[in-house]
Amino acid sequence: MIQTARMEKEQVWLEFSTLPLDAQYQVLEFMLFLHARYTLQRETAEAQKTKLSDEPFVGIWKDREEMRDSGIYVRTLRQQEWGSDS
Template sequence: MNTQAMMEGLSSLPPDAQQQVADFIEFLKTRYQKNKPEKKKVARTPLSQEAFIGMWRERQDMQDSSQWVRELRRKEWG
């Protein structure tokens, strides 16, 4: 079936059927869409190697982080 015949067939349909054809065309476009190139994966630094890991290891008040948070809340909230 050529494009002209399809257009004539489409125009002879009632509006609801024309909408169904339009919806089906959109469905087919997404189904047969060419595969998009995958994003290149960026080499990530392991979390253990990030600079911020262990940045407070020398602080004596941070040895027990739960206690530090409790104390901070007590000071701020009373």
């Protein structure tokens, strides 16, 4: 019987070949199910990867004059909100 999570290919084949034919078909169907599931997950994850620079919100404030120097802009906001140069 299966004792460890890692088995050699020969041991896996031996375990598989001693199963009844119906059980072998079930194992094969389950393997196909797992293969399809993880292939789909991998393809979905790869399709969802996008570069940050391709996101629609990047650059939406590029033409705002008051934000031309972001450091000055943030300092001004802080002064207005908290009354200091934090």
